[in-house]
Amino acid sequence: MKQIIYLCLFLLPCLVYAQKQQVDRITFKGLKKVDESLLRRLIKTEVASPYDSLKVATDVERFNRLPAIAKATASIAEVDNGAIEVTYDIVENFTIIPGIRISEANDGSFAFRLSVFEFNFLGQSQIVGGFYQRDVFNSYGAYWEAPFLFTNKLGLGVNYIKDVTFEPIYFDTTTLNYKKDRAGAEIYGLYEIDFHNKAELGINIFKEQYVANETEIDATFPNNLEASKIAVRAEYETNFLDIDYQYVSGFRNLLDARYINGGEGLLDDSFIGVNTTEYFKRIGSKGNWASRLQLGFASFNESDFAPFTVDNQFNLRGAGNDIARGTSFIFINTEYRHTLLERGWFVLQGNAFVDGGTLREARQPLDNLVSGDALEVYSGAGVRFIHKRIFNAVIRLDYGVGLGASQNSGLVFGIGQYF
Incomplete structure (x- = not known):
């Protein structure tokens, strides 16, 4: 029982820290013909909001349905003060x-x-x-x-x-x-x-x-x-x-x-x-x-x-x-x-x-x-x-x-x- 309590006490700060991780920046790579303003209108992930991996996955799936996008992927990186930068890498289609x-x-x-x-x-x-x-x-x-x-x-x-x-x-x-x-x-x-x-x-x-x-x-x-x-x-x-x-x-x-x-x-x-x-x-x-x-x-x-x-x-x-x-x-x-x-x-x-x-x-x-x-x-x-x-x-x-x-x-x- 003590071991379980110690484990919970150990994990609690990690969970609190993860919940407080904010999205500091959202960037796009590979854009040529697709207007970046369109993609920013479509995504659910927002700057200055808690990072949500499910929202990012949904954004990627949404991009992959657009005729202009052949393949979209996402990656994250920690920036200052533990905040998150989300990068969407786009491979465009000829349309x-x-x-x-x-x-x-x-x-x-x-x-x-x-x-x-x-x-x-x-x-x-x-x-x-x-x-x-x-x-x-x-x-x-x-x-x-x-x-x-x-x-x-x-x-x-x-x-x-x-x-x-x-x-x-x-x-x-x-x-x-x-x-x-x-x-x-x-x-x-x-x-x-x-x-x-x-x-x-x-x-x-x-x-x-x-x-x-x-x-x-x-x-x-x-x-x-x-x-x-x-x-x-x-x-x-x-x-x-x-x-x-x-x-x-x-x-x-x-x-x-x-x-x-x-x-x-x-x-x-x-x-x-x-x-x-x-x-x-x-x-x-x-x-x-x-x-x-x-x-x-x-x-x-x-x-x-x-x-x-x-x-x-x-x-x-x-x-x-x-x-x-x-x-x-x-x-x-x-x-x-x-x-x-x-x-x-x-x-x-x-x-x-x-x-x-x-x-x-x-x-x-x-x-x-x-x-x-x-x-x-x-x-x-x-x-x-x-x-x-x-x-x-x-x-x-x-x-x-x-x-x-x-x-x-x-x-x-x-x-x-x-x-």
Whole structure:
């Protein structure tokens, strides 16, 4: 008992001393394009406050989520009178990122999308950029987003998008091709509730039109549909991801809900909700398991102009383009990523994947989602060419083949991880 008392008496002055250690200075190393004032606004550690290792660790994790930062670390040193100097060492990303996506359009022609974005505009982690797309018709868009425009929690974003595509509409016994033209602007606010949770709320005003592309169309099918709409969009993200260059661990959940008003008939008012859950786990020193579950629901179910599609780029690798449309969906993607080669800034990564999904057809009940006929499963493999010093600089190439009743296969090329 005496020994325990002596030990406590010995440790007590040390604990008191540690509690009184103050942060005397906060410095940053390695900054080139990132504005130091932004980082000072974001950190929780403060000068003249007690040193808190948990706050410093949270600051580092926050920095590692910024597009402009490839890797952040922290170190401490004692200065005069036992005070603490906290130093954040920053390795920056190159943030002016061109993008390219190529595919085959629904009419068999060559389709592509070109984009360029700056993810650290003015050194303030603002995003500015745009895209041009050719998918039988021409599309374009421009974006600006400043997540920390007003405070370290409150920001603003605006965009204008004119999206014109060539899309098949699947009627009961007939498939007809339509020119889909959607053009409009959106303004939205961004708010960080806490380190792991943030929300967006926006208003989108747009015009939507479907024009039949067939030279002769049966009078029983619509030839021209048009509606001016207003959409209110709400988004909520929970993020517990830990990012270390190409390796990711933890989970993230994103809920996107919108109410669209202004339509009628086949383009009626609707509620659309999509929830995406991602889970990542490190496997050994070079492996990464990544999985994604997506659930979607649309309130209107009597229109063949359904909002959700099954395709290569976003849902099932190997499926092709717009092979089905529906009003609710379940998609599951899982893949194992393994670092095959790592030399300085360059990483060669291989992956093997399985994608599965099911889509509720128009005018069908929700149990249509679990029907065997609606299930699509694809599996395949791919490679990733990664630049560790350029934000999202991942060139991916995947080849997927259908399993079971699925007979499609395809090569998918893009920039960035599939998810």
